[in-house]
Structure formats: C-alpha cells, structure tokens
Amino acid sequence: MSDDIYSGLEQLGRDTPQPQSPEEARLERVPNPQSDVDYCVRFTAPEFTSLCPMTGQPDFAHLVIDYLPGEWLVESKSLKLYLTSFRNHGAFHEDCTISIARRLTSLLAPKWLRIGGYWYPRGGIPIDVFYQTGPAPGGVWIPETGVAPYRGRG
Template sequence: MTDKYASRRYDVEDTARIDTGVLEHIPFDYPESATDIQYETDEFTSVCPWTGLPDFGRLVITYRPRRRLVELKSLKYYLTSFRNVGILQEHAVNRVLQDLVALLEPESMLVEAWFNERGGLRTHARAQHPAT
C-alpha cells in the first residue's frame, strides 16, 4: 500500500512573513508600580513547517511593563500574521517573546501556549524574559 499523503503539502509561508512592523506601543503611566498585565487568546494559529497542517492554540502573554504597553489592535494583527507561517510550536512562543521584548523592554515577560492535540500529543510551551 502506498502512502498517498507522503507528497501532500500545503503552502507554508516563511517566518519573514511575521509582521513585526504592525506592532505599536503606548506609554505606561505607572512605571513605579508593580503591575502585571496578561493578554489571552484562543485564536492563535500557525502551521507545521513540514506538512503545512494548522496548529491551533491558546496563547497567554504576561508581563510587567517598565514604560511601554503594547497597543492591543496592533498585537491582534501581529498574532494574526502567524496564520500561514511554518513555525514549530516551541519556536512560536520564543518568537513572540523576542518580538515583544524588543518592542516593550519590559521588566519581565512570559509567553505560554497550549496547542491542540496532534497525533495524540498536546504541547505546552513557555518562554520567559529574563531567562532563569
């Protein structure tokens, strides 16, 4: 029996398509406070870089700002830009962390994702700044 799926592949975009240019920040008026901020979405999607099959997950971003907050509409557009990008689940959380730390320069940040089950396995990945 031949594997009719062996050569099947969906279009996958390169990580260069992740739109960091859309990200904007706004001033945080209380830098002396110990304020923790958390954003959550159940709509995070990317695709497997090898098969092009979609990965769906819940993404949570938690951070303690210094002087900047991420503007939420820009965050939504940024996260949506992952939609057809071929990126490993474990790399996706690190890429989000890297891009947001560069934008916001926070005191600390944690990016976590719980990806839907594929092949009987669920993935929970987390990346943090500063690294411990």
C-alpha cells in the first residue's frame, strides 16, 4: 500500500481546530485499497452530543454507523471532528441522525450504509432513529449493533 493515497489529507497528523458546526466540519476520504472485497466498517460514538434547538439543553446519543465501502473510506479523524462539531449544533434527534447519514452517503457513495441513533430520554421519552440506504447486503458479516433498547431503571 502506498502512502501517496494519503497525501491529500489535511487533518490527520496535524493540529486541527475543532469545527464549530457540522457545516464548517471537513469530512475527508481516501481511496479504498480493498475495493474488490465486500466488508463492513463500523464506527461507534457512544458519547455523541448535540443541543435541543428549542431549549439549548444538551442531548446525548449512542451512534452506530455501519457501511460497506465502495471506492472510498472515510478518514476517521475527520469523522471524529465532524461528529463532535454537533456539540454546539441545535437540531432535533431525527435531523442530526439523518444529516450524518446523508453527508457520509454523499461523500463516500458506499455500497450500503446504516446508522442507528440511540438517543437518551428527554422528557421521559427516548427517541431512537434508524436509517439505511437499502436492504442489508448478503454475504457480508454485519453484526448486531449491541446497543440495548432503553429500559430505564427496570
């Protein structure tokens, strides 16, 4: 594998300031050197935060992002910075979850992508948001998310 496929990266290995909004965040991608193989990549963000657009109060979620790469891989530092840019962003749970899915799909053109947003209760009601680009592909191991449904103190 050649290092020149990574030469265009602007954030990895550099001091990169935290973007203040998802719009400001720069997601980066690199060519997939194993594009001839179908495999699943999982990113888990168990401490995702955003803000309620009405009250400004923090909202917390456990995100699980699975995708089958095509020609591109998302660079993980840029993904981390993108996800943490939601800390100051006011949007409902559904908007945050679907915006992440759409941005990744647009950047990567993956063979398949799904995201599970397991949001912690606000007002006593957990809101879980699920999205995928199509049916789960056959012949590829896609593990369960491992996130238990919210059970409160029960």
